Amino acid sequence: MFDTVYPQLIGLCTGALLLTSALMVWRHSLLASIRLLSAQGFALAALVAVIGVEEGAAEVIIVSVLVLLVKGMGLPWVLAHETRATTRTDEAPRLNPTAGLLTVALLTILSYVVASRLLRDDSSVSAHAAGIGLAMVLIGFLLLVTRRQAGSQLIGFLVLDNGIATVAFLTSGGVPLFLELGISLDVLLVVVILYVFAGRMRNKFGNTDIDQLRKLHD
Amino acid sequence: MTSVAAGMLGQVLLMLTAVAAALLTSSRWRSRVSGILCALLAGAGVVTGALALFGGRGSLTIPTALPLDPLVLSPDRLGGLVMLVVSVVGLLASLFGIGSARVASASRTAWVSMAVFLFGMQLVPAATDVVSFLLFWEIMTLGSTALLLAHHATRGTVASALVWYSAMSQLSFFFVVAGFAVLAGVTGGTGFAALATLDPASWQASLAFVLLLLGFGGKAELVPLHVWVPRVLPEAPGHVAAAMSGAMVNIGVYGALLVCVRLLPNGPAWWGVLVMALGAVSALYGILQASVASNLKVLLAYSTTENMGLVFLGLGASVLLRGDHATGAADAALLAALLLMVSHAAFKATLFLGAGAVARSTGEMNLDRLGGLGSRMPWTAAAFGAAALGAAALPVTGGFVAEWMLLQALVHGSRVGGEVVSVTASVAMPLAVAVIALTAGLALLTFVKAYGIAFLARPRSVKAKQAREVPVIMRVPLAIGAILVVGLGLLPGPLAEALASALGPAFRPDVRTIGLAGIDARGIDVVLDPTTLLALAAVLLVPVLMAVLASARRHPTRVSPLPWAGGGSRLRPRMQYTATSYAEPLVRVFDDVLRPTRDVEVTHVGESRYLVERVHVEQSVSDVIETRLYRPVLILAQRFGVRARRAQNGSIHRYLSYSFLALLVVLIVVSL
Structure with a gap:
């Protein structure tokens, strides 16, 4: 019974991942993006859980709980908390939503082409879905390049990280528990540092538009 | 362990000791301790070089972590000769430095880099593979750069001179690396023995030859890579300039010899023509600039370009003639190149040391402000005079023997046994003779000016008037240098035999000692015996001189007042010729x-x-070459730099976009 449902579940989870990523490009509001990021965290946790059940590995199930806690709840909560407390302005991206979605489509096609070339010998269901992970990496990068506010940049960075995690889980059944723990903590640390940094920027310049950071000072 | 290996190991240890001593001693003792240790380091080079030149063998192996063969240092006879020559100059420069080094040139940096510079220079000719050659080559270059950098604080012009020096050094290093890379790529080895297996007729050999020639020509201060010379050497103190211009250029010559004699012997005729053209242009351009220079060190610096040009002219003639099977003349030209290299090292080191002594006593290098130093600094004047004779290629000096040999080789080169060897040779040889004739004439003029304006007549400035002779420790190397200049000219036979043995076994000019240490070049049937000629001249001149003296005693000299003095009865220093008016x-x-x-x-x-x-x-x-050749290139590079700055505007988004585009390109390339 599970064998027939498994590919569909994988498709559902990865579809949710891609959809949330694409929506993040579309939406301007920072809070909406954070909610989407939370949803993406849940989808990633579900994906990991599905893989864990399929492989019957308890360790992977534990990882999925960890992913749920860190990426689905922890990080979005921290971000939302800070954003509500400080940000009043919405994002004015350098790319309009239509062009953004078009670019997302092109990037997704490119990812599928690349993934199918790279994983030519792997015919498993999860390997077929690996293109989604690559597309998330590229979409995360796109967010980094096109967003002005430091907070949105952070979201782009987290999408990129989610994309890497997705590729890792889909192609090799996930990384070992301790490694995943380490990576999650690293990401958490980066988020905290970037938030402190953004806070200082806001105190100093009144906003967090990184376009204004152009000169080096001693 | 053989004595040659022990000598090289001794150089390593002495270099480390000298570096440590320079770092640890206080400023009061530093020049003495470091100078003596540098002199010992050079002395070890002299012994090792002499042993290797006279057939001693020994090797030092340095294992590396690189995926290459271990570095092997084992000088052959030619390497021993070059090591000997550069070490003798290094020895004189170190001794001179003990007395002359002050303030910046007596700093820790200066003495540490002096030891490193000498060490690198002495071990380049010991290398038997590309990697160790390049390693010591770079040690030498970096050492000399740091040595000049030590004077950065006291003079503002040092920085721009050093930028030129570093750029030109790296340019010639690039050519050398590229040339060796071609050879190594084709033959598949990095040892010189492996590289020598390449067929000289192949196009890869020609490519490597041209690249290596440019690289080594740059180190030998040849046009058009000479532009650093007139900037850097005037900034360097006398002993540093002597070590660079007297010794380091020989490493460039050694490189060219390595290519023409060891790695790619018997190349096609056009190689020879190319080398000759490079040498001829350098010789003419160098001496022309020297003859109009009014700064003494600039004059000497350009004169180095001239002499190295003549060395390359000889080298090129030997390649061309060997290709035409005129072996006797070819070997004589090669021998002449070596003779000129050795005698140039002696006289140029002495000249630069003399200039250093003048700079120390007067603080002045502009010839237009010097004068009258002959009576105030007799030792320096005598040594400088002897070396100037050598530089002007006048008899009883090594310079004369070398240029005589070069002319003989060229004159005898176009015909062998009455038959014309080739059209190229019969055109190139007379042209080369003309170039040498013009060069020799201008060199004579240049050194008459250098010696006459600086040391004779009346002082043209207060500083020159108050000059005092330098201390004994600086006079000793000057005297040794002058003795070497004259000694090489009086004993050409044994010298030529030693040089000929260094070239062997494939190239072995047929020379013998004849008469009183005279030279008998059998390959081209010419003989020169300066000592005998000198003795004969003395026998003839002594009675004449005595007769003149006797008659002078009988007729007391009459002192008459100046009948007319152009309106002024007193001669003033400003009425004299200056360097500028002399060259007008x-x-x-x-x-x-x-x-x-x-x-x-x-x-x-x-x-x-x-x-x-x-x-x-x-x-x-x-410098016309600088303004016409390098300025446009520099302006172009600057324009490119300004354009490139637009790509680097400091925007984080832009840098992120670059990374994103790079990632996309990689992905697209992977999926193709």
């Missing part, structure tokens, strides 16, 4: 090549157009 006719003749800039400023008395109060004349000769 030459500047006019070669106006098109030199393109001097003149600035004449006339101050009139009041409103009058006819009464002149003061005339100020200023003339400067710039």
